[in-house]
Amino acid sequence: MTQHIPTRLYLSEEEQPKSWFNLRAFMKNKPAPLLHPGTLQPATAADLAPVFCTECVKQELDDSTPLIPIPDGILEFYRAYRPAPLIRAYFLERALGTPAEIYYKHEGTNTSGSHKLNSAAAQAFYAKADGLTSLSTETGAGQWGSAMAMACAFFGLDLTVYMVRVSAEQKPYRKALIETYGAQLISSPSNTTDSGRKILADNPNTSGSLGCAISEAIEKAVKTPKCRYVLGSVLNHVLLHQSIIGQECKAAFDKYGIKPDVIIGSAGGGSNLGGLIAPFMSEKLQGKNDIQFIAVEPASCPSFTRGKFAYDFGDTAQTTPLIKMYSLGSGFIPSANHAGGLRYHGMNSTLSQLYHDKFIEARAVTQTAVFDSAVKFAKIEGILPAPESSHAIKVAIDEALECKRTGEKKVILFGLTGTGYFDMSAYSAYNNNTMSDHIPTDEELEMGFATLPKC
Amino acid sequence: MTQHIPTRLYLSEEEQPKSWFNLRAFMKNKPAPLLHPGTLQPATAADLAPVFCTECVKQELDDSTPLIPIPDGILEFYRAYRPAPLIRAYFLERALGTPAEIYYKHEGTNTSGSHKLNSAAAQAFYAKADGLTSLSTETGAGQWGSAMAMACAFFGLDLTVYMVRVSAEQKPYRKALIETYGAQLISSPSNTTDSGRKILADNPNTSGSLGCAISEAIEKAVKTPKCRYVLGSVLNHVLLHQSIIGQECKAAFDKYGIKPDVIIGSAGGGSNLGGLIAPFMSEKLQGKNDIQFIAVEPASCPSFTRGKFAYDFGDTAQTTPLIKMYSLGSGFIPSANHAGGLRYHGMNSTLSQLYHDKFIEARAVTQTAVFDSAVKFAKIEGILPAPESSHAIKVAIDEALECKRTGEKKVILFGLTGTGYFDMSAYSAYNNNTMSDHIPTDEELEMGFATLPKC
Numbered sequence A, B: 001m002t003q004h005i006p007t008r009l010y011l012s013e014e015e016q017p018k019s020w021f022n023l024r025a026f027m028k029n030k031p032a033p034l035l036h037p038g039t040l041q042p043a044t045a046a047d048l049a050p051v052f053c054t055e056c057v058k059q060e061l062d063d064s065t066p067l068i069p070i071p072d073g074i075l076e077f078y079r080a081y082r083p084a085p086l087i088r089a090y091f092l093e094r095a096l097g098t099p100a101e102i103y104y105k106h107e108g109t110n111t112s113g114s115h116k117l118n119s120a121a122a123q124a125f126y127a128k129a130d131g132l133t134s135l136s137t138e139t140g141a142g143q144w145g146s147a148m149a150m151a152c153a154f155f156g157l158d159l160t161v162y163m164v165r166v167s168a169e170q171k172p173y174r175k176a177l178i179e180t181y182g183a184q185l186i187s188s189p190s191n192t193t194d195s196g197r198k199i200l201a202d203n204p205n206t207s208g209s210l211g212c213a214i215s216e217a218i219e220k221a222v223k224t225p226k227c228r229y230v231l232g233s234v235l236n237h238v239l240l241h242q243s244i245i246g247q248e249c250k251a252a253f254d255k256y257g258i259k260p261d262v263i264i265g266s267a268g269g270g271s272n273l274g275g276l277i278a279p280f281m282s283e284k285l286q287g288k289n290d291i292q293f294i295a296v297e298p299a300s301c302p303s304f305t306r307g308k309f310a311y312d313f314g315d316t317a318q319t320t321p322l323i324k325m326y327s328l329g330s331g332f333i334p335s336a337n338h339a340g341g342l343r344y345h346g347m348n349s350t351l352s353q354l355y356h357d358k359f360i361e362a363r364a365v366t367q368t369a370v371f372d373s374a375v376k377f378a379k380i381e382g383i384l385p386a387p388e389s390s391h392a393i394k395v396a397i398d399e400a401l402e403c404k405r406t407g408e409k410k411v412i413l414f415g416l417t418g419t420g421y422f423d424m425s426a427y428s429a430y431n432n433n434t435m436s437d438h439i440p441t442d443e444e445l446e447m448g449f450a451t452l453p454k455c
Helices: A054-061 A072-078 A090-096 A116-129 A143-155 A165-170 A172-180 A194-202 A210-223 A236-256 A271-285 A349-356 A367-381 A387-406 A424-431 A442-449 B054-061 B072-078 B090-096 B116-129 B143-155 B165-170 B172-180 B194-202 B210-223 B236-256 B271-285 B349-356 B367-381 B387-406 B424-431 B442-449
Strands: A019-021 A067-069 A086-088 A101-106 A134-139 A158-164 A184-188 A227-229 A262-266 A292-298 A308-313 A322-327 A361-365 A411-416 B019-021 B067-069 B086-088 B101-106 B134-139 B158-164 B184-188 B227-229 B262-266 B292-298 B308-313 B322-327 B361-365 B411-416
Touching (some): A019 A236, A019 A271, A072 A116, A090 A101, A090 A387, A101 A387, A116 A236, A116 A271, A158 A165, A172 B424, A210 A227, A236 A271, A236 A349, A262 A387, A271 A349, A292 A387, A361 A387, A367 B143, A387 A411, B054 B116, B054 B236, B072 B116, B090 B101, B116 B134, B134 B143, B143 B158, B158 B165, B158 B172, B165 B172, B210 B227, B236 B271, B236 B349, B271 B411, B361 B387
Parallel strands (some): A101 A411, A262 A411, A292 A361, B134 B158, B134 B227, B262 B411
Antiparallel strands (some): A308 A322
16 A cells, blocks of 8 residues: 555655756757857857856756755745645545646745745845855736845845836735835836836836836846845746745655656746756656646636747846747737736746747636636635636646546646745736736737737 | 754654644633623633624533543644744844854744634634634734634635724735635724714714624624624634644654753734643643743834733623723723734733733734834844734843843744734834834823723
């Protein structure tokens, strides 16, 4: 007989992974390199150095080292909230009446409420090691800004967070959280930067955008001595830090002799999905397993399912290096969606290559269906999920119900990236039936594609 | 050498306590019985039956059974979020430079955000076992209402929550959380009860009070078929359920050979403190340890440090049985304090007896000092605490700094009852320097004492 699986599978501190897992090292078709937007040549470390910390640049460009040791200072920080629980969804399985086994990795047990803290801690640590005194970043939904504020408070760095104006107004609790951790929060666009002043001059009543906030944060970083910019997703060094998620899942599964058949992750910029699948995908690339990998994205912002695989800018202001990725075009404007963390026009380059090579499949789901699943999950499993995470929940439930129909006893793993405690206005909208399920028309997509660079 | 203590001490499912620990069974001086307010005779099970579930009444009146088994249905629910972590505060110790060892029990890892869920689960389970179909309750700060909403969603009961009007308006996220879990939330006073209508007729613009919300919830329970009332603190059966906290601490300490010298808990109605200390206090009563127990209360509502030990009503409407307790009088009006869960005029009868017999000491702390400690703790340990919990943090830090002065290597345990994620308006007030530190004058206390019943 197999041993009893507890509801929550914890690793001990000794079992905590000590290295980051670099999935790119195992890929035959590597992700295409970043290109310098001026020369269209592969970006060098020197190109990236004015914006990012030294070690992050090194990690961004490294597609051959399989394991990169995690410094002790970061491991120590991780012990404050990791290893994160891997949970067997006994209650959900029973409620669905499925023969499937469902597991989820709960990354929302820290105050910032999501997996973002894994990379925030690493980036803050490396910034301190570089002798920097401050960092700048932007935040939309607020998870990344909260995570960076926590990490900077811990490692002793000043932080400026440019928060999209509409988010700062709609999410006063996120604003208070970021300020409580000592960061300076600036509603974007602001009159503290040239780019902000220009946008305000053209349109004083703008509600702001992530693209604008990124531009302000980068400007702040390059104009301030001993300051750099940090980004919470999309880039490969961020996925590298998030590989702690998948490695902990794999260690717990191995400990109990469990083999997953399906792994499901929500996908915005891709950092959660990339981190979750990393060690499992490397085995698949080596022919050692046949796991089905499913990326779930909002139907309102369908970069995988309806995007183009092309070089594009990472920001709407078109100032970043060019990234080869599935993209809707940096000028694409997604319709209103409460999963702010998934409203991004592109997708990480590693995941884009894997999707292009058919190692990952993708599904797009509508907002109301996602919240139906979120509320069901909250009542049954007792954890109120983040809107972003609920995309994975929706498809996990779909898969479990398909097992009920076919009788298959699949083992399903999904990533619960975070909790929705700071997103209650989204749940209010759901409770009050005021959610939009708009899916972009072909014409709207064409307007986004028209902003793709010609190269 | 002693073994290495991990940052987070988890128990396995097998090590989870299987019984509740009834501290009253170990007391020579038992807490005085509840009195029927009409006859002034000890309240009987028949007196309490119209208001409370059968098993809760039995537990309330039982001061002799040391261990009361936890039903399987409740143990199963507990596995969704328990055993809760006992955390070694390595970061805080280092930041303070103290030779003391500091531990805290983190009860905020569930969605409702506090220890309240421990009793909510028990009371909902017993209600279902009684064949009831619905429950009613009140909530002020919102932790108890959220916990009951989660428990009722899980066990399949309807729930009506009367939320103090000012709280419902100031805490829209709590309201949304309670409604997402399917409970009916009514802003109190309301026109759904006689007592609510009477108060509204007298004072249509009232901001409500806990006393009024309790009256409405009890009226709803006694007038609705198959409905009972549930209360989140003060009563002895609630402390019994919360003994899971102290038992888990003791099991983890025993596992690692750790002996606490000081145990510190925030005290409002007393359920957290009573649950935290239960197994340790029983040993002290038997002469097996010499632990120092410290109750921490807000200086704005100082029931232990400035109250009278007397029979008093549990609610401001003076409808409950009489409870022998330290009280400021049911008519006492505490000044504004963001720790809503500690704004209660009285204190559980068991804790009151122990305090009277000098087994517990008490300290009153002012609000700004509490938030100073809360923000320090958040930045150092990474967990943003509830305002209520932060009272214990403040005194734990004081004790650790005293050890630094004397060189004593004390082992300090405090209860982190919950997180402050739904209390960000309080942190905003702190960040913006708009907090009041009013301490009641002797005249204000006398006005409260004047409302104590003559018996």
